[in-house]
Each structure stands twice: as structure tokens, then as C-alpha cells.
Amino acid sequence: xxxxxxxxxxxxxxxxxxxxxPHVPEGFSHDPGVDPNRYQAWAEAAYISLVTLATLGFGDVxxxxxxxxxxxxxxxxxxxxxxTAALTWFxxxxxxLSRRRAAALRLHGxxxxxxxxxxxxxxxxxxxxxxxxxxxxxxxxxxDLKHYVETYFFHEDARPLSLAEQLHVALDLHRAAAEQPDxxxxxxxxxxxxxxxxxxxxxxxxxxxxxxxDVVAAxxxxxxxxxxxxxxx
Numbered sequence: 001x002x003x004x005x006x007x008x009x010x011x012x013x014x015x016x017x018x019x020x021x022p023h024v025p026e027g028f029s030h031d032p033g034v035d036p037n038r039y040q041a042w043a044e045a046a047y048i049s050l051v052t053l054a055t056l057g058f059g060d061v062x063x064x065x066x067x068x069x070x071x072x073x074x075x076x077x078x079x080x081x082x083x084t085a086a087l088t089w090f091x092x093x094x095x096x097l098s099r100r101r102a103a104a105l106r107l108h109g110x111x112x113x114x115x116x117x118x119x120x121x122x123x124x125x126x127x128x129x130x131x132x133x134x135x136x137x138x139x140x141x142x143x144d145l146k147h148y149v150e151t152y153f154f155h156e157d158a159r160p161l162s163l164a165e166q167l168h169v170a171l172d173l174h175r176a177a178a179e180q181p182d183x184x185x186x187x188x189x190x191x192x193x194x195x196x197x198x199x200x201x202x203x204x205x206x207x208x209x210x211x212x213x214d215v216v217a218a219x220x221x222x223x224x225x226x227x228x229x230x231x232x233x
Contacts, residue, residue: 005086005089005090008082008085008086009053009082012053012078012079012082013046013049013050013053014046014049016049016052016053016075016078017042017045017046017048017049017050018045019049019071020045020048020049020068021041021042021045023065023068024036024041024044024045024048025037025041025044026065027063027064027065027068028048028061028062028063028064028065028068029061029062029063029064030060030061031059031060031061033060034060034061044061047061048061049075052072052075052076052079053075053076053078053079053082054079055076055079055080092148093148093150093151096141096144096147096148096151097151097154099137099140099141099144100141100144100151100163101156101161101163102137103134103137103138103140103141103163103166104156104160104161104162104163104165104166104167105160105161105166106133106134106137107134107163107166107167107169107170108159108160108166108169110130110134110169110173111166111169111172115127115130115173115176116169116172116173116175116176117176119173119176119177119179119180119185120180124180124182124184124185125184127177127180127182127185127188128177128182128184128185128187128188129188130173131173131174131177131185131188131189131191131192132188132191132192134170134173134192134195135188135191135192135194135195136191136195138170138192138195138196138198138199139191139194139195139198141163141195141199142195142198142199142201142202143198145199145202145203146198146202149202149205152202152203152205152206153226155223155226162223164219164220164222164223164224165220165223165224167199167216167219167220168213168216168217168220170192170196171196171212171213171216173192174189174192174193174196177189177192178190178193196212197212200212200215200216203215203216203218203219206219206222207219207222
């Protein structure tokens with residue numbers, strides 16, 4: 001996430017620096033204590049660009065060319081917009097990632113408790129409650145993947161917090177719940193199946209797979225490979 005925001009800043013800074021470069025140093029007035037001849041033109045252009053983008057306003061270099069005087073505040077506005085966009089994106093992206101980690105941790109806990117393996121032994125109310133609750137969480141995850149597509153590329157190092165590593169537990173639980181005689185448990189299994197269908201529909205935008213287990217397996221494999229190659233986490 002930080003790398004993405006830094007890339008936005010560098011691209012903006014480099015783009016504006018190329019605009020300032022042909023006008024350095026003639027298009028700018030320098031503070032008496034600053035000798036523009038001491039610096040390379042590209043370095044001076046980069047400095048002007050980054051200072052203006054950050055809206056620091058040191059005042060040691062000021063545009064004097066009429067066109068540049070118009071462009072300078074425009075770059076300042078883009079810098080302010082970039083900061084606002086970065087903060088907004090961070091605030092939007094963090095809740096879906098937190099919900100995904102929470103769902104993965106819940107799946108990890110259900111696996112540790114043996115819900116899928118002990119479905120026939122557990123009380124029907126406990127099984128239906130666990131399955132229905134998981135269905136609600138995974139349904140939200142499916143919506144998150146639809147509206148915040150970029151969250152797919154965020155990977156977790158800790159396996160209990162990785163949905164890619166834990167989603168297969170939901171498949172086992174769905175299968176076990178669907179086989180139970182209690183109608184409440186089977187109804188919860190239908191809810192869980194619908195949530196899983198929504199998640200896999202979104203995952204098919206990134207991985208291949210005909211059946212639901214195939215898509216989940218491809219999702220797990222893709223995140224394992226990406227995490228190993230040092231991609232965005």
C-alpha cells in the first residue's frame with residue numbers, strides 16, 4: 001500500500017519536473033542565497049516539482065514566467081488532491097482487508113474446533129449458528145472483492161489471517177452442513193453456498209477454475225506464489 005502511494009507521488013513529481021525543466025533557471029527567480037548555477041537543471045526541476053507538489057512553499061525558488069506562475073498553483077492543487085486521494089484510499093481499503101482477515105481467522109478457528117469433521121456430533125443449533133454466521137461474513141467479503149478489486153492483490157504472511165489459505169475450510173463446512181438431517185443446518189448450508197458462489201464469481205476475474213473447489217485451489221496457489229516472490233502484501 002505504501003509502495004503504491006509512493007509510486008503515485010514519484011510519477012506526479014517526475015511528470016511536473018519535465019514541464020519545469022525547459023524553463024530552468026530563466027523562468028524562475030531565486031533567493032539571493034541560492035545560486036542556480038550550482039545545480040544541474042534536472043535536479044533543480046525535480047526540486048521545484050517536489051516542493052510545489054508537497055505545497056511546502058519555501059519561497060527560495062519562485063516562478064516569474066507568466067505561464068509558469070499559473071501552472072505552479074495548479075501543481076500545488078494536484079499535490080493536495082494526491083494527499084487527499086491517498087488518505088481516502090487508505091481509509092476505504094483498510095476495512096475490507098480487516099474483514100477479510102477476521103473471516104480467515106474465524107475459518108481457522110472453526111477448523112481447529114473440528115466443525116466440519118464433527119458435524120454429526122455437534123448440536124444442530126451450534127452447527128447452524130456457526131454456518132449462518134460464516135455465510136454472513138463471507139457474503140460481505142464477496143461484496144468487498146467486487147467493489148474493492150485491488151484488495152485481491154494484498155497478501156498475508158500469517159496463514160491464519162490469509163483467506164486464500166483458509167477458504168477451503170468453508171468448502172468442507174458447507175459440504176458437511178448440507179449432509180445433516182436437521183433442516184436448520186441445511187438451510188444455513190444453502191446460505192453459505194450462496195456466499196461462496198459470490199466470492200468465487202469475483203475470484204474468477206483473477207484465477208481460472210470450472211468448479212468452486214478449483215477456483216479456491218487456484219486462489220490459494222496464486223497467493224502462495226505471489227507471497228513467495230515478494231509482491232505486495
